[in-house]
Amino acid sequence: MTDTVSRRSALRLLGGAITVAATATGGLTTPVHALNRPEAGAGPRVESLIGRLTLDEKISLLHGATDPNSLGQAGYVPGVPRLNVPPLRLADGPAGVRVTRHATALPAPVLLASAFDPELARRYGRVIGREGRALGQDVLLSPMVNLIRTPYAGRNFETFSEDPLLASDMVAAEIEGIQGEGLIATVKHYAMNNQEQDRMSVDVRVDEQTMHELELRGFEAAVGARTGAVMGAYNKVNGTFACENRTLLTDVLREQWGFEGWVMTDWFAAHSTVAAITAGLDMEMPDGTYLGTALRSAVQNGTVPERYVDRAVRRILTVMDRFGLLDGSAPPRPDRDAPASAAVAREIAEAGATLLRNERRTLPLARGGSLAVIGPTGALPFVSGGGSAHVVPDHADSPLDALKSRAGKLTYALGEDLYGKAIPASALDPAFDSEGQQLAAGQVWTYDGTLTVPEDDEWTFVLHFSSAPTARPKVLLDGTELFPQAPGYGEFFTGGLVSAAPDGLSVRRGTLTLAKGAHTLRITAQGGAGGLTFRLRRSTGATRAQDVAEAVAAARAARDVVLFAYEDATEGLDRTTIALPGHQTRLIEAVTAANPRTTVVLNTSSSTSMPWLGRTGAVLQMYYPGQEGAAATAAVLYGECDPGGRLTQSFPADDDHHPVAGDPRRYPGVDGTEEYSEGIHAGYRWYDAEGVRPLFPFGHGLSYTSFSYADLRARRTRHGIEVTFTVRNTGRREGIAVPQVYVGPSPRLRLEQAVRVLAGYRRLALRAGERRRVTVDVTARTLSCWDPARHTWVLGTGRRTVWVGTSSRELRLRTNVEVGR
Numbered sequence: 073m074t075d076t077v078s079r080r081s082a083l084r085l086l087g088g089a090i091t092v093a094a095t096a097t098g099g100l101t102t103p104v105h106a107l108n109r110p111e112a113g114a115g116p117r118v119e120s121l122i123g124r125l126t127l128d129e130k131i132s133l134l135h136g137a138t139d140p141n142s143l144g145q146a147g148y149v150p151g152v153p154r155l156n157v158p159p160l161r162l163a164d165g166p167a168g169v170r171v172t173r174h175a176t177a178l179p180a181p182v183l184l185a186s187a188f189d190p191e192l193a194r195r196y197g198r199v200i201g202r203e204g205r206a207l208g209q210d211v212l213l214s215p216m217v218n219l220i221r222t223p224y225a226g227r228n229f230e231t232f233s234e235d236p237l238l239a240s241d242m243v244a245a246e247i248e249g250i251q252g253e254g255l256i257a258t259v260k261h262y263a264m265n266n267q268e269q270d271r272m273s274v275d276v277r278v279d280e281q282t283m284h285e286l287e288l289r290g291f292e293a294a295v296g297a298r299t300g301a302v303m304g305a306y307n308k309v310n311g312t313f314a315c316e317n318r319t320l321l322t323d324v325l326r327e328q329w330g331f332e333g334w335v336m337t338d339w340f341a342a343h344s345t346v347a348a349i350t351a352g353l354d355m356e357m358p359d360g361t362y363l364g365t366a367l368r369s370a371v372q373n374g375t376v377p378e379r380y381v382d383r384a385v386r387r388i389l390t391v392m393d394r395f396g397l398l399d400g401s402a403p404p405r406p407d408r409d410a411p412a413s414a415a416v417a418r419e420i421a422e423a424g425a426t427l428l429r430n431e432r433r434t435l436p437l438a439r440g441g442s443l444a445v446i447g448p449t450g451a452l453p454f455v456s457g458g459g460s461a462h463v464v465p466d467h468a469d470s471p472l473d474a475l476k477s478r479a480g481k482l483t484y485a486l487g488e489d490l491y492g493k494a495i496p497a498s499a500l501d502p503a504f505d506s507e508g509q510q511l512a513a514g515q516v517w518t519y520d521g522t523l524t525v526p527e528d529d530e531w532t533f534v535l536h537f538s539s540a541p542t543a544r545p546k547v548l549l550d551g552t553e554l555f556p557q558a559p560g561y562g563e564f565f566t567g568g569l570v571s572a573a574p575d576g577l578s579v580r581r582g583t584l585t586l587a588k589g590a591h592t593l594r595i596t597a598q599g600g601a602g603g604l605t606f607r608l609r610r611s612t613g614a615t616r617a618q619d620v621a622e623a624v625a626a627a628r629a630a631r632d633v634v635l636f637a638y639e640d641a642t643e644g645l646d647r648t649t650i651a652l653p654g655h656q657t658r659l660i661e662a663v664t665a666a667n668p669r670t671t672v673v674l675n676t677s678s679s680t681s682m683p684w685l686g687r688t689g690a691v692l693q694m695y696y697p698g699q700e701g702a703a704a705t706a707a708v709l710y711g712e713c714d715p716g717g718r719l720t721q722s723f724p725a726d727d728d729h730h731p732v733a734g735d736p737r738r739y740p741g742v743d744g745t746e747e748y749s750e751g752i753h754a755g756y757r758w759y760d761a762e763g764v765r766p767l768f769p770f771g772h773g774l775s776y777t778s779f780s781y782a783d784l785r786a787r788r789t790r791h792g793i794e795v796t797f798t799v800r801n802t803g804r805r806e807g808i809a810v811p812q813v814y815v816g817p818s819p820r821l822r823l824e825q826a827v828r829v830l831a832g833y834r835r836l837a838l839r840a841g842e843r844r845r846v847t848v849d850v851t852a853r854t855l856s857c858w859d860p861a862r863h864t865w866v867l868g869t870g871r872r873t874v875w876v877g878t879s880s881r882e883l884r885l886r887t888n889v890e891v892g893r
Contacts, residue, residue, distance in 0.1 A: 117398055118389045121155055122382055129154070130385045131368050135360030136162075143208045144172030146339070146460070147357050157389070158210075158397055162258075162357070165214040166230040167456055167698065168463035169204045176203060176413035177455045177465035177699040179421045181215065181242075182678070185232035186424035186695070186717035186773075188810045189835045190245035196420060197249020197257075199413045204255040206408045210397065211256045211301060213460070217243040217290035218305075220678065220721045221266040221754055222732045222739045224647045228678035229457045229696055233720035234755030234770065235830050236286050237854060240293035247297040254402055256395055259294035260303035261338055263287050263320055264748075269646045269740040272341075275308035278748040281824065283309075284858035284865075285752050288324065295329045300391040302333065304353065306341045313343050321352030334387040345370050354384035410466050414700055421704030423808075426693040426717030427774040434669050434689030436711025436776060437632055443479040444626040445472050446487045446663060447636035447656075454636075454675040456696045458571065459643025465699035471636060471673070474706035483630060485623040487659045488616070491573050492534030492609025499524050500593070506608045511599035519595040523549065525586045529613045533584075536577040537606040544580070545597035545606050554582035570640035577605065620659055624666045633670040634709060635663055641677030646740070649727055650681045660684045673705060679723040679730075682767060693717070711776055716808035716835070718773035718879070722756045725767045731758040752824055756880040760827035771812050771830075771879035777803030777840065779878075781811065786874045786889035792855055793889050795831075795848045797876050801838035809836045813848045814875040814883065815855065818868025818891065823857045825868070828875065831855075855891055867893060 122130075129152045139148035139161065147162035164170035167178045176199055178184075184196050197215075204212050216227065220234040232239040243259060250257040264276040264287055278287075291302070302325065304315035314320060315337045325331045336355035342348055342362040349367060356363035370376040389398065396402030427435070437443065445451075453468035476482055497503045501522050511517050525531070533554050537544045547554045573579050597604060627633045637656050641647065651657065664670045664687035671690040674680060675697070685691065692715065694705055708715050724730035731754060732739035737747045753761045756770035784797040795813050813832040817825035832848035855872070856865040869892045877883035 114386050114390045115393055118386060118393055121157065121389055121398070122385055124155060125152065125385065127368060127371060127378065127381070130381050131360070131364060133157070133388055134354065134367065134381070134384050135356040135363045136358040137360070145209060146170070146213060147211075149355070156398075157392075160210045160392075161208060162211040162213055163204060163207070163209040164460035165200050165204060165212040166216055166461045167696070168465075169200060169207050169209060169212070170460060170463055171207050171209070172464065173207055174464050174466050175207060175408075176410065176417055177463040177468070178417050179424060179698040179701065180229040180457060180461070180677075180696040181232055182220075182229045182720060183424035183695040183697060183717070184420055185238060185242050185720045186426050186693075187420065187835065188238070188718055188833050189423065190241045192420055192423060193242045193245035194249040195416055197246035198253055199416050201250040201253025201255040202406055203408055203413065204250075205253060205405050208405070209255065211258060212250055213258050213260065213303065214250075215243050215246050215257070216260050217294060218261055218263075218265050219287055219290070219754065221748075223650050223679045223721075223724060223730055224739065225266055225678070226268040226641050226646045227459075227461075227643050228721070229641055230461050230643070232290075234722065235720065236289035237830050238720060238833075239290040243290050244293040244297040247294055247299050251298070251300065254395060256300035256391060257294075258301040258303050258336065259291060259299045261305035261314075262291055262302050262325070262335075263305060263314060264309050265305035265307055265314075267646055267740060267746075268644055270744070272306045273308070273744060274741050275311060275745045276748065277310060277745060279751065280860040280863070281858045282748055282751045286754055291325075292329050295325070295331045298332065300333045300395070302331065302335045304335055304337050304341060306338050313341070315341050315353050316344055316348040316351045318351040326352065332387075333391045334384065346376055349376055349380045349384065354387050414466065417698045418700035418704050421694070421697040421701050422707055422713045422716070424695070424717040425704065425708045425715045426719060427708075427715035428691040428693055428719075428768055428772065429685065429688060430690045430774050432669070432689055434632070434671055435692070435709060437478070437634075437671075437709050439478050439710060440480040441632060442481040442630045443475065443483075444630035444633045444667075445475060445482065445484045445636070446623045446626060446633060446659075447638070448486060448488055448490045449638040449675050450634070450636040451484060451486075452574065453699075453702060454638060454696065455699055455701065457641050457677055461643065468699050469702040471634075471702045471705050474702040475634070475709070478706060478710050481630075483626045485626040486619050487623040487635070487663070488654055488656060489611050489619055490570060491536070491579065492532070492611050493615055495523070495608060495610050509597070509606050511597060511604040513599045513601055513603050515599040515603075517595075517597045519593065521593055522590040523593045524590050525588055527588050528586070530583060530585050532611040533582045534609040534611065535580045535582075535606065536573050536609070537580075537604065538577050539600035539602065539604045543598065543600040543604065544578070545595055545604075547582075547608065548594045549584065550591050552584070554584070555580040570638070577607075616655055620662050623659060624662050627663045627667040627670065630667065631669065633663060633667045634673060635660060635670055636673045636675060639676040639680070647678070650679055650724060651727070652676070652680060657684060661687065664688050671709065673709075679721055679767075681724065681726045683726075685767070693719075714776050714805075714807040715774065716810070718771050718810045719768055720770070722759055722766045722770045722880075723768040725765070729764050729766075731755070752826060757826040757829065760880070766881075769879040769881035771810070771877075772882070773810065773879075775807040775809065777801055777805050777807035779803075779807070779809045779838070781876055781884040784874070784876055784885035784887050786887050788890060788892065789849070791849075792852045793850045793872075793874070793891060795850060795874055795876070796845060797885060798843060798845050799836060799838065800843040801840055804840050806837065806839050809838060810834070810878070811836070811846060811876055812878065812880075813850065814877065814880065815850060816873035816875075818855075818857070818870050818872060820870040821857055821866065821868050823859060823866070825857060828873075828880070829854070830880070831874075867891070869893065
């Protein structure tokens with residue numbers, strides 16, 4: 073091992089704490105970025121290729137193209153056949169490999185992170201890495217490490233946490249797993265892409281300290297894990313688009329962190345040629361609008377020196393060479409091991425299952441008892457969110473099927489109808505078959521008539537259709553279009569469950585309050601290339617009341633109730649509230665009033681408000697649990713495993729009490745600008761700073777057993793502090809404990825600091841009565857703050873408070889330790 077590699081590895085092991093490392097070694101006389109320049113480290117094979125490539129061939133490697141043999145992946149770079157440079161296929165993959173073939177649908181990353189176990193993240197990555205290569209892919213467009221800043225963000229389920237330490241640990245481990253199987257990982261979205269609303273244009277204004285201490289830590293950890301690629305975000309950062317932001321792409325990514333791979337755009341995130349290539353962008357996806365013909369012209373007319381093209385090509389080829397793609401040394405593509413991958417998927421779903429409430433010993437359920445299962449997602453598999461996270465699973469069982477073998481007498485009630493009921497023929501004049509219209513390719517069909525409503529009521533119209541979104545029927549009621557086209561990517565990135573009927577037809581909904589009487593109805597439709605099948609249904613106050621009544625009757629007749637609640641999130645769209653969608657709140661209130669032994673299982677993307685919480689017996693957070701989610705949920709409910717998850721994000725009490733509530737400048741932004749004015753006080757740090765009580769705090773999660781904590785000690789070490797304490801299982805069964813270490817501010821730093829920050833954690837499986845001494849090493853990086861005046865990390869010396877607890881608010885032990893150089 074060379075001295076350069078040794079020193080780089082040492083810095084990575086210290087979490088990149090350059091200031092501290094310099095002190096410990098007597099000072100680094102050579103800047104870190106100079107030790108790690110990919111230009112200097114490119115091998116002779118790469119340099120030889122660059123010398124033989126024509127300008128057109130070089131540029132062909134810097135942008136996407138159409139794949140002549142597409143496997144359904146997201147992107148394709150053609151390679152250079154003349155010189156045996158192979159093509160690259162790039163697949164989405166936050167929760168499994170997204171192609172047109174079957175793959176293992178893993179639990180959502182937020183559920184993975186809930187296990188607080190980097191080793192599980194590594195195994196998660198190995199599954200994706202192997203399957204990606206088995207399915208013909210070379211580059212994975214994952215993992216996502218943007219922090220959960222707002223509870224409304226539509227992709228919170230695709231990422232890990234609101235806490236930078238936990239996110240950093242998870243992303244580094246997952247990348248190591250992915251790339252250990254020979255698949256190139258792409259960490260995304262660099263940087264500050266924390267919302268979907270206006271994501272293509274919003275200008276994020278954020279100070280240097282906040283950026284480094286929060287959002288950038290995960291990306292730095294990914295670089296430390298040697299991620300092959302970084303994906304630039306859509307948004308602007310401090311006035312400049314992320315994909316042409318020299319501060320991000322060169323000053324931080326290359327010079328501070330020593331990144332050795334290449335930077336690609338998110339899809340259609342490029343905005344320029346000269347600014348982008350000179351700032352540090354290497355690849356445009358999915359086409360070459362700016363880094364194709366326009367770049368060639370810029371080189372030929374002298375606007376862009378060819379060395380910038382060579383630099384980008386060198387970065388791409390160097391990673392390809394590292395993975396054995398240039399000399400054929402990459403191992404043969406493996407076969408999928410679907411059973412083994414499914415076993416990992418189930419293990420992770422069980423490990424991340426988070427028990428939020430458990431009163432009156434509601435859980436675990438007793439085998440053989442009478443059970444009522446309520447809710448549409450009790451009978452339908454809820455595998456994943458929508459958009460680029462959607463995977464074609466090998467299989468997907470429903471929770472109802474998984475629970476049947478454990479319950480004695482089991483009944484099921486719908487509770488809330490997702491797909492609507494048939495419109496009575498008597499309500500339509502003239503009558504038509506609203507349940508099954510089929511049009512041939514090019515056939516035009518028009519209906520003009522009236523819909524008669526028997527009484528004032530709220531109607532939700534549900535359109536099911538088979539063709540592309542742009543060819544779907546147009547439905548107007550009293551001149552109002554019921555299903556208007558969603559803007560931007562809203563039509564492409566739709567959710568997985570609510571947006572598709574069980575038979576595969578796409579689904580859209582429109583809700584209106586209708587007065588009693590006749591209303592004009594006009595429908596126009598035209599068959600696409602493959603024809604068109606559609607049906608029009610409705611749900612009304614009357615049908616909803618009937619569904620709730622049936623659910624209440626089932627709940628009263630059973631000893632226990634498991635009510636499945638849902639929320640279907642997707643890329644491209646933010647949530648508008650943290651309340652459950654539809655009329656689920658009313659359903660839960662009615663069912664819990666009928667039977668207090670009701671467990672609510674949440675298949676939701678992020679934090680959820682729970683005005684009904686006090687009436688429930690238990691609440692189990694399962695997020696989007698993947699293809700093995702039904703089996704995992706049933707196992708947790710019946711106590712076959714302990715719910716081992718803990719919240720990776722704070723759950724607000726309601727829409728008015730969270731870090732971005734009430735200030736549109738913080739979210740979603742005003743006049744195209746969004747201000748991160750909360751600074752470093754994001755997530756649980758904001759709740760602590762403002763003295764606001766969350767519904768559930770960061771790190772919260774219950775077990776089916778109990779634990780005691782004792783004998784906390786903390787001592788200074790060369791690279792930080794060592795914290796030791798004892799955990800004992802005081803219950804009667806084996807269970808999972810996740811003790812968390814928090815550290816308070818330094819009295820000597822004149823910088824903004826949080827009340828406390830997560831500094832370390834452990835996941836422990838303890839038998840009944842077992843006692844274990846735990847050691848948690850807190851790194852110098854975690855004890856440091858970013859000094860914007862010096863543009864570096866500064867160790868927070870002096871007397872620091874250390875807590876050990878079961879969440880950011882449930883702190884069992886406390887001591888102090890002196891931190892110094």
